[in-house]
Amino acid sequence: MAVHVARDVDDATRAVAVDERAELIAGGTDLMVEINFGRRRPGALVAIDRVQELRGISRSGRVRVGAGVTYTQLLADDAGSAALREASRSVGSPQIRNAGTIGGNIATSSPAGDALPVLAALEATIVVRSVRGERRVPFAEWMTGPKRNGRARDEIIVAAEWESAGPKQTFMKVGTRNAMVIAVASLALVVDASRRRVGVALGSCGPTILRADRAQSFAAGVLDELGWERQAAPTETACAEFGALVASAARPIDDVRGTAAYRSHVLSVMAARALARVAVLG
Amino acid sequence: MTLARTRVRGGVGESAPRPDGVPKVRGEFPYASDLYLEGMLFGHTLRSPHPHALIRAVDVTAAREISGVRVILTERDLPTRERFGLMKRDQPVLAEGRVRYAGEAIAIIAADEADQARAAAKAIVVEYEILPPMSDPIAALGPDAPALHEGGNVIDDVLVVHGDPDAQAEVVVQGEYEVAMQDQAALGPEAGLAIPTADGGVTLHIATQWLHEDLGQIAPALGLPNEQVRLVLAGVGGAFGAREDVTLQIHACLLALATKRPVRMSYGREESFYGHVHRHPARLFYEHGARRDGTLVYVRATIVLDGGAYASSTSAVVANAGCFAAGPYRVPNARVRSVGAYTTNPPAGAMRGFGAVQACFAYEAQMDKLAAALDMDPVVLRARNAVEDGDRIITSQPVEGSEPVANLLRRCAALPMPADEVAHPLRAGRPSRDPLLLPGGAGNLTHGEGIRRGTGFAAGFKNVCYSHGFDDVSHARVRLERTDSGIRARVHTAAAEVGQGIVTVCQQIVRTALEVEEVIVETPDTTIGSAGSSSASRQTWMTGGAVLAACREVRAALEERALARGRAMDELAALLDEPIERSVAWRHRPTEKRDGHTQNHGHVAFLFAAHRATVDVDLGTGLVKVVQVATSQDVGKAINPQAVVGQLEGGIAQGLGLAVMEEVLLRDGQVRNASFTDYLLPTILDMPPVVCDLVEHPHPDAPYGAKGVGEPPTISSTPAIVAAIRAATGRELNRVPVRPDDIVFGTVARSGWRIVPGSDPAMAARA
Amino acid sequence: MNDVRLRVNGVARQTAVPDHESLLTTLRERLGLPGSKNACEQGECGSCSVLMDSELVCSCLVLTAGADGRAIETVESLGADGVLHPVQQAFVDAGAVQCGFCTPGLIVAAYALLRENPEPSDLEVREALSGNLCRCTGYGTILAAVQRASRAMYRR
DSSP, X not given: OOEEEOSSHHHHHHHHHHOTTEEXXXXXXXXXXXXXXXXXXXXEEEEOTTOGGGGOEEOSSEEEEETTOBHHHHHHSOOSOHHHHXXXXXXXXXXXXXXXXXHHHHHHOOTXXXXXXXXXHTXXXXXXXXXXXXXXXXXXXHEEETTEESOOTTXXXXXXXXXXXXXXXXXXXXXXXXXXXXXXEEEEEEEETTTTEEEEEEESSSSSOEEOHHHHHHHHHHHHHHOSSSOOOOOHHHHHHHHHHHHHTOOOOOBTTBOHHHHHHHHHHHHHHHHHHHHTOO | OOOXXXXXXXXXXXXXXOTTHHHHHHTOSOBGGGOOOTTOXXXXXXXXXXXXXXEEEEXXXXXXXXXXXXXXXXXXXXXXXXXXXXXXXXXXXXXXXXXXXXXXXXXXEEESSHHHHHHHHHHOEEEEEEOOOOXXXXXXHXXXXXXXXXXXXXXXXXXXXXXXXXXXXXXXXXXXXXXXXXXXXXXXXXXXXXXXXXXXXXXXXXXXXXXXXXXXXXXXXXXXXXXXXXXXXXXXXXXTTTTSSOSSXXXXXXXXXXXXXXXXXXXXXXXXXXXXXXXXXXXXXXXXXXXXXXXXXXXXXXXXXXXXXXOTTHHHHHHHHHHTTTOXXXXXXXXXXXXXXXXXXXXXXXXXXXXXXXXXXXXXXXXXXXXXXXXXXXXXXXHHXXXXXXXXXXTSOBOOSOOOHHHHHHHHHHSOOOOOOOOOOOBTTBOSSOXXXXXXXXXXXXXXXXXXXXXXXXXXXXXXXXXXXXXXXXXXXXXXXEETTEXXXXXXXXXXXXSSOHHHHHHHHHHHHHOOSEEEEOOOBTTSOOOOOSOTTOHHHHHHHHHHHHHHHHHHHHHHHHHHHTOOTTOHHHHTTSOEEEEEEEEOOOOOOOOTTOOSOOOSEEEEEEEEEEEEEETTTTEEEEEEEEEEEEOSOOSSXXXXXXXXXXXXXXXXXXXXXXXXXXXXXXXXXXXXXXXXXXXXXXXXXXXXXXXXXXXXXXXXXXXXXXXXXXXXXXXXXXXXXXXXHOOOOOEESOOXXXXXXXXXXXXXXXXXXXXXXXXXXXX | OEEEEEEETTEEEEXXXXXXXXXXXXXXXXXXXXXXXXXXXXXXXXXXXXXXXXXXXXXXXXXXXXXXXXEEEOGGGSSBTTXXXXXXXHHHHTTOOSSOSSHHHHHHHXXXXXXXXXXXXXXXXHHHTTTXXXXXXXXXXXXXXXXXXXXXXXXX
């Protein structure tokens, strides 16, 4: 076996278990670039892009999105997260959205992965499976560094799950082009009114997706005063304070796509706008 | 006297379809990278990872053992010591003991499979002694800088002295400007197929802009007479200047000759960034002086262009930047110093706009600064000083055959503005407009928050055709013949069709001149004389001119034949029992060589355009959405209006790219973004609607008055967009591309050098 | 090597491919279909766009060996002998072709769009074609071509 086309998840988990060289390929939008440029040459590949089990979205109370769900699917079939829809629309191009999967984003674990701040802010759980069994990992524990995560070599990501968080959520991403950009900085904000919880997560602003705990607490305080369920705008001062707290949670660097100073600045702008935007949603 | 009984369709002035349009939409048009011969080998290049190093040893032993590898060549295996280069032969075919830029070719390999050739390149062991890079061109010009080439680091140094170079004025504005490195980024990467021939020579099918110039560099390097090297134009996937220089031509021929097998070389995108020259990065130091009524008194400028490791066309780019440094304005007094420096950065050469782009960004920023200092409307200030026929530019050459630039400015200003769609802030939390239309686009950053609209203007100009005494010639052969189905013409030239549509122009001219509808354009090759390059906006003027001249000779011969036989001119079937064929070599009138103060008639004619840009800027994120670009351009005569609009819109897209996103990022000579992931080209969501106003003011020397249209759209569109961003933000924005940091923090680009505008940059002091 | 069966432009094809080969390479170098172009090899330009089981994808990002059994449509499948598909005809008529290197990918992407959305707004066209870079035209004529094709196909 050099390239194996998996029929179902069990077939795939067995295939990666028996061949230590085996790597998984779903949409190919990350791995094929590495292969085309000669940076990676996996000894064996298991293609999981046609595993139907991985392609479902269910919304019975808890949302479960199969790892093989593409961004196009996320745009067409509402997974109950406006932020995830917005993030999906910002992914690459139609061609990339047709092939790229949410599981691929989770597996690659780039700090710039567009879906990842949303999963972090939703406090999603990543479900992985191997011949040894199934394991559930909170997103907060998933990423261990840039393009590093807690997946064992023989594990397959099967789904992401989260509690439906209501309509107050958004995603924003900075790039110097109107489409097809890798995030210079990104932000997801989720206000779960029924659980009185605020989730803020930052992309491309540190080695992993970062959470802004102090900003979350601050926003929760603002919403305690405004009323969680109401559609009322916080004051500009409150939004600005929230922005500053979000920016202070970042650990940005200068790189080819942007400066650390700009990343910090733009995070504060995005965060202030995001809070103003979601507060009036209902 | 007419030949055809019915009106011929598809002649001059009509939007005739391209002859290559149908094969292109079917995917059947053979581009260079599509060429395939049974048994061909795949060529590959090993390049230096270091910008500056001595090569101590190259060991190919392990690489030779890789299966499928047929040959590996290093500089020791070269048949000659000939160097190559567009205007100065200063580049070794393979590095000789020293590399001067990251990406310089060190060895070439031919193998049965592309993968094997790549693996062999990885297996070659090169021992380098790393030298410090010389990445600052101003430092490279200094008296203490180590010489990168024999003769020092000055590639060319042009002084323009006009009127009183030390003139004084009531109102003075100064500025330092920077233009970063832009990539032509033609969609089709470099490719060619070399086939050894029975006579010991080689035939090269190649995507290029200039077959004969390539031939002139290839044959000596191979140690072959020109007659044993034949070039045939393969399908060209865009050019924009990047295919003026030799890239893989000599390498592919060497591999084919060494293996006696056909060899195809085809760069990937990453290698393409290393393989071809880019637009010259520039530092520009300006001072403008004017009277209080806005009349320009003087311009003084020092322009430093980073030529990179090898000269390429730097000398002509330096001359252009100097000649056009004051813009399309009456400037009675000037001193301009334009210098090109060798550095250990990637070589710079031709890109659409060729020196005029860099200067225009600076002088148009200066004009806006002056308008602000004078409290004048920027369009009024420009129009007051704009040149018209009879006015002299700072080289003393008068403008002729042109629409007054003030008219272009006024017409452009009067073109319809974008429908008022300034975004409104949140309405019940939902975007009032799709964020795709706003700065940041799919990133969903604003639903109207932070948006400020701005409008800016710019005018620009440059030469058409080659300048400064160059023997600019194009050859054409036109044959009128009878076939079973009727009368047709065949036209053969060596003009490279790179997408611009010279094939259509040739057909249209033949149709109009000979009144025959069926015109076959033969594949360009080196069996006919040179057509010169598809560059400098010159092919319509030059090869169009040659074809028209050839048609006139054919027609005269036909008239003679008709007269001799006592037949009417429209009895073509009878008259063409023998075909009539005529070849011509066509030249524009001679231009003068450059003298010490560049006061001469160095150019054939000038091309002028004005641009107006409207932008929405998100003040919070520093992102820009260009909302509309409007342009009035003097095209002379639109031989094919649809194709002319295509040139204007496409050129503006490249100008937009330079204004807000395109930059080859360098650090100590290393390219940091050699991919389309990080070198961003405008997408269809970034490019706004363009309003085109084609002004037809014919030039008396050009065929049908048509001037060439390709470059002006890239020249003044960039400064117009940046002016619009300045209007929206109040920021200085003295470099392109404008970065989000420049907008949100007001970052100003500084070279770190103090240079008095007009002075010799070799005398620069650290600021 | 992997033995792969594909249905390409309606024809069953069988070929042996190396493990890591992309569908783009297979189409161009093994199946004699060079219409799909290689301009970036990383899904950033759309020049290699094809339909795979009716979905628009970048063939440079498809692992051929993993696509066993799939149906592929390339630009070469559009139109018939001597007759252009309306999308192709519209690109010719609107002057949307210059160097033409991006054209096959754009035609496949426009074809995919119009099949899903027969009368797209300009913004919908822009979003649908945002993964296809063109360096020559500035896109104005491409937008016009897609709208022209839409009229020719659906609004007679």
